Amino acid sequence: MMLDACILCSHAPLEILDTHAARCPQCGLLHNREAEEMSYIEGGGQAVPDDAKTRWRLINARRRLNIIAPHFAGHDTLIDIGCGSGEMLLAAKRRLPHVLGFDTNRPLIRYIRENLGLPVIESYFDDAVIEPDLLTRKKIFTLSHVLEHLEQPLGLVKQIHAAMSPGDLLYIEVPLYTGQSFCQQGYRWNLWAAEHRALYSPQALDFIATHCGFKMLSVGTRIFARGSYSKKTRLRLFFRQPLRFLKCLATKPRTLSIADVMIGDYGFVVLRKP
Ligand SMILES: [Zn+2]
Incomplete structure (x- = not known):
């Protein structure tokens, strides 16, 4: 992939780190120089999950x-x-009367319609196809593990911003290169993948919020639910960094586990649109 400028903040030139990555000195985004174009229409990176996976993904969604x-x-x-x-x-449907999904992955759209019976639109995000009644409601937009796939991440965030009314919320979640897994495993980490254009940092997320004029309501780190409450992981974290562990225990938000904060x-x- 040709990288003349940052795909998030347009700053040029990037700091070339090695054959794998280039970092933006302005917003901190870590670009994947080996990223490849990928089509998600017939499945792409994500397949219809088995029961065990579904169970964990649902727990993960509830925690989110x-x-x-x-x-x-x-x-x-x-x-x-x-x-x-x-x-x-599915998680949101238990607490809110209206939900709607967007995805371009055909097998998954079919799976949701046939197995979950929830409303989904087979498309990239486009507010023109949302029922006008839904658009007038107080909305929460969620964008989890999407931005890292995009060549123009800010374009999508701006499009969502335009569809939001004042007071609407936007939740963004992305993989970080500042977390424990990338710091320990580097380019061997499974989320350093060809379909990921970049890995983010808290600084890059802050850039998005500021640039679009959102009010930041909450910011933090987490991990997938399966590791988040694992006793083994907790013990390992304690023995590796006992002081940091105790400090995190005393200061962490109620909605996050120690592993969410320490592994990150x-x-x-x-975010809220003012
Ligand atoms: Zn940048």
Whole structure:
């Protein structure tokens, strides 16, 4: 992939680190120089999950929703962009009357319609195809593990911003290169993948919020639910860094686990349109 300028903030030139990566000195985005074009229409990176995977993804979606829920103020509609196999919609449906998913992955769209019976649109995000009634409601947009796939991530965020009314919320979650897994495994980490254009940092997420004029309600790190509450992981974290462990235990938000904070492989922000 040709990288003349940062795909997030347009700064040039990038700092070439090696054959794999180039870092933006302005927003901190770590570009994947070996990223490849990928089509998600017939499945792409994500397949219809088996029962064990579905169970964990649903737990993961509920935990994600717990991070956003303290900011609900009469919000009754959740629109998940890049909804994958629909667990976020399923989790939200238990708490909110209206949900809607967008995805381009045909097998997953079929799976959601046939197995979950939830409303999904087979398309890239486009507010023109949303029922006008839904657009007038107080909405939460969620965008989890989508931006890292895009060559123009800010374009999508701006498009969502334009569809939001004042007071609507946007939750963004992306893989970070500042977390423990990338720091320890480097380019061997499974999220350093050809379909990922870049890995993010808290600084890059902050750039998005500031650039688009969002109010930042919450910012933090997390990991996938399966590791998040593993006793083994917790013990390992304690023995490796006992002081940091105790400090995190005392200061971490209720909605996050120690592993979410200390391992921090995913970054999230909860934003509100003023
Ligand atoms: Zn940049």
